[in-house]
Amino acid sequence: MRHSKKRPIHPQIKGFLITLFLGIILIIAAFISNQFPDEVNNLIEENLNIPTNSSNMITVNTVNNTVVSADSKLQIYFFDVGQADSILVIADSQTMLIDAGNNEDGPLLVNYISSLGIQRIDYLVGTHPHEDHIGGMDDIINSFEIGKIYMPDATTSTSTFQSVLEAISAKGLSITRCEVGNTFGIGDGICTIMAVENEEQSELNLNSIVIHMAYGEKTFLFMGDAEKANEDKYVWPDVDVLKVGHHGSDTSSSEKFINSVKPETAIISVGANNTYSHPSADIIKRLSDCGSTVYRTDESGTILLTSDGKTYSIQTFMTALDGNPSTANKVVNTENVVGQ
Numbered sequence: 182m183r184h185s186k187k188r189p190i191h192p193q194i195k196g197f198l199i200t201l202f203l204g205i206i207l208i209i210a211a212f213i214s215n216q217f218p219d220e221v222n223n224l225i226e227e228n229l230n231i232p233t234n235s236s237n238m239i240t241v242n243t244v245n246n247t248v249v250s251a252d253s254k255l256q257i258y259f260f261d262v263g264q265a266d267s268i269l270v271i272a273d274s275q276t277m278l279i280d281a282g283n284n285e286d287g288p289l290l291v292n293y294i295s296s297l298g299i300q301r302i303d304y305l306v307g308t309h310p311h312e313d314h315i316g317g318m319d320d321i322i323n324s325f326e327i328g329k330i331y332m333p334d335a336t337t338s339t340s341t342f343q344s345v346l347e348a349i350s351a352k353g354l355s356i357t358r359c360e361v362g363n364t365f366g367i368g369d370g371i372c373t374i375m376a377v378e379n380e381e382q383s384e385l386n387l388n389s390i391v392i393h394m395a396y397g398e399k400t401f402l403f404m405g406d407a408e409k410a411n412e413d414k415y416v417w418p419d420v421d422v423l424k425v426g427h428h429g430s431d432t433s434s435s436e437k438f439i440n441s442v443k444p445e446t447a448i449i450s451v452g453a454n455n456t457y458s459h460p461s462a463d464i465i466k467r468l469s470d471c472g473s474t475v476y477r478t479d480e481s482g483t484i485l486l487t488s489d490g491k492t493y494s495i496q497t498f499m500t501a502l503d504g505n506p507s508t509a510n511k512v513v514n515t516e517n518v519v520g521q
């Protein structure tokens with residue numbers, strides 16, 4: 182019979198060795214995690230849910246987090262789509278389309294965006310399912326390679342909404358739900374979801390996805406058709422450029438909100454002689470009183486903002502999407518008068 186030469190390890194020494202081993206592993210893991218390049222950290226940031234604090238101040242990524250390179254370039258087209266919204270953001274090599282005008286704007290948007298040499302929309306946002314925001318989305322989906330589609334969890338019974346769902350499904354795409362505080366990168370820019378309601382609201386405008394974008398030192402806020410109830414729910418940072426909520430209606434842009442965001446430039450997407458009397462004269466005055474320069478698509482046609490992250494400039498086209506002077510502005514859509 183052989184005697185084992187191994188002496189049993191004393192339980193206390195064993196415990197110490199295990200603790201020491203785990204400690205070394207943790208130190209190595211911490212060291213490795215610090216070695217990831219920024220690109221990987223940026224990817225991890227995608228859709229990271231940033232909790233809001235007790236005062237509902239949303240943490241937005243600002244100049245400290247977004248560093249633009251020497252050849253960085255941002256272009257934002259506020260398309261003249263009449264009484265509707267459609268905004269194309271081109272940040273370096275990535276694109277985001279926020280809303281796609283009315284149904285009849287779809288083919289015009291496809292032509293215009295294609296003519297810019299764009300084949301892919303990395304982020305397609307339908308702020309809320311009203312026709313004047315998602316009307317052309319089916320054409321966009323059918324014509325471009327699409328990355329992520331953001332829409333609030335809100336439905337409506339219109340054939341326009343049905344067409345968008347069918348286009349999404351026919352292409353094997355899906356809708357990504359977003360939550361307040363989610364962030365995503367676009368080129369050198371960082372976007373933060375500032376407001377969205379994913380539960381049924383008394384009306385669809387209140388479901389609007391609101392996006393803040395920081396690009397270098399410049400900040401932008403795209404309101405969709407968000408209204409005062411949405412504004413009242415949060416504390417808002419000041420921004421350089423505001424896409425004014427709900428076509429300049431007085432349902433939106435409360436005094437408190439405008440005094441918080443204090444935009445240097447305010448852009449209103451609105452059709453001439455629309456039946457809603459948008460924009461409200463009170464809202465125009467409120468913006469002017471706080472020092473904003475106001476641009477309107479019914480007066481200026483498509484508006485192009487260009488930035489290197491340090492400064493920005495604005496050009497106006499005085500034409501509709503088809504290249505004809507103010508064609509879109511002469512068309513007042515009276516068929517879809519509900520909830521625009």
Ligand SMILES: [Zn+2]
Binds near residue numbers: 265266313314
């Ligand atoms: Zn609208």
